[in-house]
Amino acid sequence: MSKTTSGKATSSRRKRPYRGVSANERVAERRQQFVDAGLVCFGDHGYHAVTVKQLCQQAKLTERYFYESFSGREDLFAAVYDGAVERLQDRLLTATAPCAPKLGNMARAGLDAFFGLLREDARVARILMMEVLTVSPGMERRAQAATLRFATLLEQMTASTSTGSPTDIPDMNLIASGLIGATVHIAMRWIADGYHPTQSIVLDTTMLLFDGIIQKLGHAPNN
Amino acid sequence: MSKTTSGKATSSRRKRPYRGVSANERVAERRQQFVDAGLVCFGDHGYHAVTVKQLCQQAKLTERYFYESFSGREDLFAAVYDGAVERLQDRLLTATAPCAPKLGNMARAGLDAFFGLLREDARVARILMMEVLTVSPGMERRAQAATLRFATLLEQMTASTSTGSPTDIPDMNLIASGLIGATVHIAMRWIADGYHPTQSIVLDTTMLLFDGIIQKLGHAPNN
DNA sequence: ATTTAGTGACAAGATGTGTTGTCACTTTAT
DNA sequence: ATAAAGTGACAACACATCTTGTCACTAAAT
Numbered sequence: 001m002s003k004t005t006s007g008k009a010t011s012s013r014r015k016r017p018y019r020g021v022s023a024n025e026r027v028a029e030r031r032q033q034f035v036d037a038g039l040v041c042f043g044d045h046g047y048h049a050v051t052v053k054q055l056c057q058q059a060k061l062t063e064r065y066f067y068e069s070f071s072g073r074e075d076l077f078a079a080v081y082d083g084a085v086e087r088l089q090d091r092l093l094t095a096t097a098p099c100a101p102k103l104g105n106m107a108r109a110g111l112d113a114f115f116g117l118l119r120e121d122a123r124v125a126r127i128l129m130m131e132v133l134t135v136s137p138g139m140e141r142r143a144q145a146a147t148l149r150f151a152t153l154l155e156q157m158t159a160s161t162s163t164g165s166p167t168d169i170p171d172m173n174l175i176a177s178g179l180i181g182a183t184v185h186i187a188m189r190w191i192a193d194g195y196h197p198t199q200s201i202v203l204d205t206t207m208l209l210f211d212g213i214i215q216k217l218g219h220a221p222n223n
Numbered sequence: 224m225s226k227t228t229s230g231k232a233t234s235s236r237r238k239r240p241y242r243g244v245s246a247n248e249r250v251a252e253r254r255q256q257f258v259d260a261g262l263v264c265f266g267d268h269g270y271h272a273v274t275v276k277q278l279c280q281q282a283k284l285t286e287r288y289f290y291e292s293f294s295g296r297e298d299l300f301a302a303v304y305d306g307a308v309e310r311l312q313d314r315l316l317t318a319t320a321p322c323a324p325k326l327g328n329m330a331r332a333g334l335d336a337f338f339g340l341l342r343e344d345a346r347v348a349r350i351l352m353m354e355v356l357t358v359s360p361g362m363e364r365r366a367q368a369a370t371l372r373f374a375t376l377l378e379q380m381t382a383s384t385s386t387g388s389p390t391d392i393p394d395m396n397l398i399a400s401g402l403i404g405a406t407v408h409i410a411m412r413w414i415a416d417g418y419h420p421t422q423s424i425v426l427d428t429t430m431l432l433f434d435g436i437i438q439k440l441g442h443a444p445n446n
Numbered sequence: 447a448t449t450t451a452g453t454g455a456c457a458a459g460a461t462g463t464g465t466t467g468t469c470a471c472t473t474t475a476t
Numbered sequence: 477a478t479a480a481a482g483t484g485a486c487a488a489c490a491c492a493t494c495t496t497g498t499c500a501c502t503a504a505a506t
Binding site for chain 1: 407
C-alpha cells in the first residue's frame with residue numbers, strides 16, 4: 001500500500017478534497033478522461049497502434065494516473081467498449097420503444113438509430129464492430145456476449161409479436177445473429193465507402209433483409 | 224546484395240541444386256512452409272499475438288529464411304490470407320457450378336461448402352473473417368475488396384437469373400454484402416458455440432435469409 | 447505559517463521483439 | 477579431395493514499450 005507507514009487511525013482525515021471536489025470524484029473524473037481518450041485513440045488508430053503514452057497525452061494526464069484506474073490498455077479498452085455498447089443500447093431502446101409492438105416499424109426505427117450513431121461517430125463504429133474482435137480472446141468473448149444480448153433483444157421483440165407456430169423457425173436466435181451480422185457488414189461497407197449512398201437508401205436496403213424474415217413470421221409487410 | 228564480391232559472370236554456375244531440388248524450388252518450398260506455419264499460428268493465436276520467432280519455430284526454419292521471402296509479419300499474413308480466399312473461392316465455384324442457374328440451389332450449395340470449410344478448418348475461418356480486419360488498414364482494404372468480389376459474384380448470379388425490373392432493388396451489391404455479413408456472423412456464432420447446432424440446421428437457418436431476398440427477385444422459393 | 451496530501455513532468459530499469467550478422471557443419475560440383 | 481554454396485542454430489544490436497519511481501511544485505487543512 002501507499003500512504004504513510006502509520007496505521008489507519010487517521011483514515012477519516014486522510015483524503016482531502018482538492019479544488020473543491022472529493023478524492024473519489026477526482027479519481028472518477030480522471031478515469032473518465034482516460035475513457036474519452038481511449039475512444040478517440042482506439043477509434044482513430046485501432047487498439048494495437050495505440051500506446052499508453054499516447055492515451056495519457058490525449059487524456060492530458062500522466063502514466064501514474066493511468067495505472068491508478070486501469071491495469072493496462074486492455075482494461076481501458078473494455079471500459080471504452082462497454083460505454084459504446086451502452087450508448088448504442090440506449091439509442092436503440094429509445095428509438096424503438098414508441099414503435100412497439102409493430103415489428104417492422106421497430107426494426108426500421110432501430111436501424112435508423114444505429115446508422116445515425118455510426119455516422120455521428122465513426123470511432124464508436126470502429127470500436128463496436130471491429131477493434132473489439134482484435135484485442136484478445138477475452139474481449140472477443142465479450143463482443144460475442146454483447147451481440148448475443150442484441151440478438152436476444154431482437155428475438156424477444158419478434159417472439160412477443162409473432163403469431164406463427166414456434167416450429168416454423170429453426171433457431172430464431174441464430175437468425176437474429178444473422179440479421180445483426182448483415183446490418184454490421186452493410187454498415188462497414190457504408191463507412192468504408194465514405195457514408196455513401198445516403199443513409200435512407202442504406203436503411204431501405206437493410207430493411208429488405210429484415211422484411212424477408214418478418215414476413216415469414218406471419219406479418220404483413222407494412223406491420 | 225549477398226554472394227561473393229565478384230561479378231555475375233559465373234551466374235550460370237552460382238546456384239546449385241541441393242538435395243536434388245533447384246535453388247528456386249527450395250526457396251518456394253521454404254516460402255510455403257512459412258505460409259503453412261502462418262495459417263497455424265495466426266489461426267490459433269491471432270495475428271497480433273504471433274512473433275516472427277514463433278513462425279520460424281512452427282515452420283522449422285530460421286529467421287534468415289523468413290526474411291528471404293517476406294518483408295515482415297504483415298507480408299506473410301497477406302500471403303496466408305490470399306491463400307485462404309483462393310481456397311474458399313475454389314470451393315464455392317466447384318460447389319455452385321452444377322446447380323446453375325437455379326439461384327436457390329446455388330445459394331444452398333455455396334453456403335454448405337462455406338460452412339463445411341469452416342468446420343474442417345477453424346483456422347481458415349478465423350483468418351478469413353476476423354484476423355484480416357485487424358492487421359492494418361491496408362489489410363482491411365484487402366478484406367473489403369475480397370468481400371466485394373464475393374458480393375459481386377452473388378450479384379452476378381442473381382442478375383443472370385433475375386426477371387424483375389432493375390428498379391425493384393435499391394442496391395443489389397449492398398444486399399449481397401448484407402447476406403455475406405449475415406452468413407459470416409452466423410458462422411462466427413456457430414464456431415463460438417463449438418459447431419452447435421448441426422451444420423444442416425445452420426444451413427437451413429441461413430437459407431431463410433437468402434430465401435427472403437430470392438423471393439423478392441421474382442423467383443419461387445424452391446427455385 | 448506550516449504541514450501534508452495531491453499533482454504533473456520526467457527518468458530509468460525491465461522486458462520483449464525485430465532484424466542483421468556470425469560460425470560450424472553439410473552437400474554439391476569440380 | 478577440395479572449394480564453394482547451402483543450411484541451421486544462435487548471438488547481438490537496435491528499438492519501442494511498459495511500468496515504477498523520483499522530485500519539485502500546488503492546494504488545502506490545521
